[in-house]
Amino acid sequence: MEVHETIASIRQSLLEQHQAGRSVGFVPTMGYLHDGHLSLMARSRAECDVTVVSIFVNPLQFAPNEDLSTYPRDLDRDLASCRTIGVDAVFAPDVNEMYPEQMLTSVSVAELGSTMEGAARPAHFTGVATVVTKLFNIVGPCRAYFGEKDYQQLAIVRKMARDLDQPVTVVGCPIVREPDGLAMSSRNVYLDEDERAAAPVLHRALQAGAATILAGERSAPAVRHLMAGIVEAEPLAQLDYAEVVDAATLRPVDPLAGPVRLLVAARFGRTRLLDNLGVEVPARG
Numbered sequence: 001m002e003v004h005e006t007i008a009s010i011r012q013s014l015l016e017q018h019q020a021g022r023s024v025g026f027v028p029t030m031g032y033l034h035d036g037h038l039s040l041m042a043r044s045r046a047e048c049d050v051t052v053v054s055i056f057v058n059p060l061q062f063a064p065n066e067d068l069s070t071y072p073r074d075l076d077r078d079l080a081s082c083r084t085i086g087v088d089a090v091f092a093p094d095v096n097e098m099y100p101e102q103m104l105t106s107v108s109v110a111e112l113g114s115t116m117e118g119a120a121r122p123a124h125f126t127g128v129a130t131v132v133t134k135l136f137n138i139v140g141p142c143r144a145y146f147g148e149k150d151y152q153q154l155a156i157v158r159k160m161a162r163d164l165d166q167p168v169t170v171v172g173c174p175i176v177r178e179p180d181g182l183a184m185s186s187r188n189v190y191l192d193e194d195e196r197a198a199a200p201v202l203h204r205a206l207q208a209g210a211a212t213i214l215a216g217e218r219s220a221p222a223v224r225h226l227m228a229g230i231v232e233a234e235p236l237a238q239l240d241y242a243e244v245v246d247a248a249t250l251r252p253v254d255p256l257a258g259p260v261r262l263l264v265a266a267r268f269g270r271t272r273l274l275d276n277l278g279v280e281v282p283a284r285g
C-alpha cells in the first residue's frame with residue numbers, strides 16, 4: 001500500500017493509474033477509522049480498480065470552540081486497517097501541505113448548508129465543501145464514497161459536484177451501527193460509560209418516528225414532537241434538533257410524502273452525536 005504525504009506524489013501516482021485506464025475510488029476521512037469507514041473502502045474496492053483513502057483532520061470545518069485539538073488520531077492503526085481492506089493508496093497530508101498559505105477561496109452550498117448542522121455549526125459546511133473540492137482536484141476523476149451517517153454532508157457534496165461539474169460520481173453508503181443501534185463515529189470514544197449507555201436513544205427515536213409514519217402519521221410536527229420527546233426523556237441527552245425533511249432536497253415537507261429523512265442531533269456531555277434514518281412514506285389508498 002502506498003502512503004503519500006504530498007499532493008505532488010499522490011497526483012503523480014493517480015495520473016499513472018488514470019493513464020493505464022484504471023478506475024479510481026476515493027474515500028475521504030478524518031481518520032480514527034472504524035467499521036463505518038471500512039464499509040466505504042470495501043464498497044470502493046468492489047466497484048473500482050484502485051482505492052484511495054485520504055486521512056486529514058480538516059481545521060477549516062471546526063469552529064474555534066470545537067474539538068479540533070482533541071479529535072482522536074492514530075495514523076499507524078488507520079494504515080493497518082486500510083491494509084486489511086486492501087486499500088491501494090493512502091493520502092495523509094499535514095495541515096501545511098493542504099493549507100500552505102492563507103485561503104482566500106472557499107466553496108459554500110447555499111440553503112442546503114444553512115439548516116440543521118449548518119445552523120448549529122455556521123462555518124462547518126463551507127469548510128467541508130472547500131476541503132472536498134481540494135481533494136477532488138487532487139484525486140481527479142473518481143467515484144467518491146460518503147456515508148449516509150453525515151446525511152446533510154452527503155446531500156451538499158452531491159449538489160456541489162453537480163453544480164461545479166466536478167468529474168466525480170458521489171456514492172452514498174448505508175450507516176454502520178453498533179449492535180445496540182448507536183451509529184459508529186470516531187467521536188464515540190469521547191463518551192463516558194453512562195453517556196455511551198444513553199446514546200442509542202437517538203436510534204430509538206428515529207425508529208419510533210419511522211414506525212409512526214408507517215402506521216399512518218403524515219404530520220411532520222407530530223413526528224418531530226414524538227422523536228424530540230424520546231430524546232428529551234433521556235436525562236443525559238440534550239436535544240439539538242429532531243427533523244423530518246424531504247430526502248433529496250432536505251426541505252420541510254408537510255404533510256409527509258415520498259422518500260423522507262428523519263434526522264436528530266443531541267449532546268451527551270461534551271460530545272455531539274448525529275443520526276438519521278430514511279423512510280418511504282406509504283401512498284394513501
Ligand code: AMP
Nearest residue numbers: 029030031036146147149150175176184
Ligand atoms: P469522518 O472521518 O467522520 O469525516 O467520516 C468519513 C466518512 O465516513 C464520511 O463520509 C462519513 O459519513 C462516513 N462514516 C462515518 N461514520 C459512518 C458510519 N457509521 N457508517 C457509514 N459511514 C460512516
